Amino acid sequence: MIRDKVVIITGASSGIGEATAKLLASKGAKVVLGARRLDKLEAIAAEIERSGGQVAFQELDVTRQSDNDALVKLAKExxxxxxxxxxxxxxxxxSNLSALKTDEWHQMVDVNIKGVLNGVAAVLPTFTEQKSGHVIAxxxxxxxxxxxxxxxxGGTKWFLRDFMEVLRMESAMEGTNIRTATIYPAAINTELLGTISDQGLAGQMQGLYDKFGISPDRIADVVSFAIDTPDDTTINEFTVGPANQPW
Ligand SMILES: NC(=O)c1ccc[n+]([C@@H]2O[C@H](COP(=O)([O-])OP(=O)(O)OC[C@H]3O[C@@H](n4cnc5c(N)ncnc54)[C@H](OP(=O)(O)O)[C@@H]3O)[C@@H](O)[C@H]2O)c1
Structure with a gap:
């Protein structure tokens, strides 16, 4: 069931996070949004409230543990x-490795891996204590x-497969009833390509997305489905993409 569930969403200021926030709020979830761009969060929250939804938001940099902890605190308050x-x-x-864009390598590790670790660390004591919870990545x-x-x-995203599976196994072994779901999207039209600084690669990827990309609403539907599944059931993995995208 989705109604009245309290759902934290990181990266909620655009793309998949924004679409998911709006969909879940429209189904009666209480959504708690985090991202760095406060102005975007404010606008999304105002839209949700105008439609009768319940929402809270706060500036969040997932690379900072304290920000992740503060978002959980906000949800509880x-x-x-x-x-x-x-x-x-x-x-x-x-970018190709030979371009040695090492700052960007580290940024991906910090956000895509450590950001997830921080998010899990922030919420795990609560989930363990209440013996329920759902981690979706x-x-x-x-x-x-x-x-x-x-x-x-790819390495940062590959990491999630192992991490989420072990989280699922340990939660089952420890009897904490924590469910997991990992989503593997293909080309989804969001602001993501804007993070590519290599102009050649950015152009190639844009061409691919122009040809195949689908709406982030499709991923929101999958998150909603995962949450709506009965509490005794985990659907651990979803691979989702355009029906006509061959790779
Ligand atoms: N679009 C696709 O084709 C696709 C395919 C597979 C996987 N994904 C994954 O989907 C997820 C969402 O991306 P998207 O496609 O929706 O792209 P997007 O529109 O660029 O959204 C990315 C979100 O992450 C947030 N973010 C980035 N760095 C952050 C930080 N340090 N702290 C907090 N928030 C941060 C951004 O917000 P701020 O800039 O406001 O902080 C934004 O809300 C990503 O994990 C991406 O890797 C996307």
Whole structure:
């Protein structure tokens, strides 16, 4: 059931996070939004409230543990509990390794990997204590298939597969009833390509997305489906993409 569930969403200021926030709020969830761009969050929250939804938001840099902790605190203060955390913030500055864009490599590790670790660390004590919770993370098809230009991005997304599976296993063994879902999207039309600084690769990727890209609403539907599944059931992985995208 979605109604009245308290759902934290990171990377909620655009793309998949924004679409998910709006959909879940329209289905009666209480959504708690985090991202760095406060003005965007403010506008999204205002739209949700205008439609009768319940929402809280706060500036969040997932690379800072204290920001992640503060978002959980906000959820509890405003809505009394946390039921789901959707760890979705990420960036994809693809480039060939030979370009040595090492700052971008480290940024991807900090946001796509450490951001998820911080988000899980922030919510796990609550989920363990209440013996329930749902951790949903956005990986990528780049976490399932290797491609040139995506060594580091793919590596960060590949990490999630292992991490989320072990989280699922340990939660089952410890009897904490924490459910997990990892989503592997292909080409989804969002602001993600804006993070690619290599102009050649950015152009190639744009061409691919222009040809195949689908709406982030499709991923929001999957998150909604995962949350709506009965509490005794985990659907651990979803690979989702355009029906006509061959790779
Ligand atoms: N679009 C696709 O084709 C696709 C495919 C596979 C996987 N994904 C994954 O989907 C997730 C969402 O991306 P998107 O496609 O929706 O792209 P997007 O529109 O660029 O959204 C990315 C979100 O992450 C947030 N973010 C980035 N760095 C952050 C940080 N340090 N702290 C907090 N928030 C941060 C951004 O907000 P601020 O800039 O306001 O902080 C934004 O809300 C990412 O993990 C991405 O890797 C996307």
């Amino acid at each position: 405003r809505f009394g509990r946390v039921d789901v955390t959707f760890l979705n913030a990420g960036l994809m500055p693809n 956005t990986s990528s098809v780049a976490g399932l298939k290797a491609y040139p230009g995506g060594a580091v991005y």
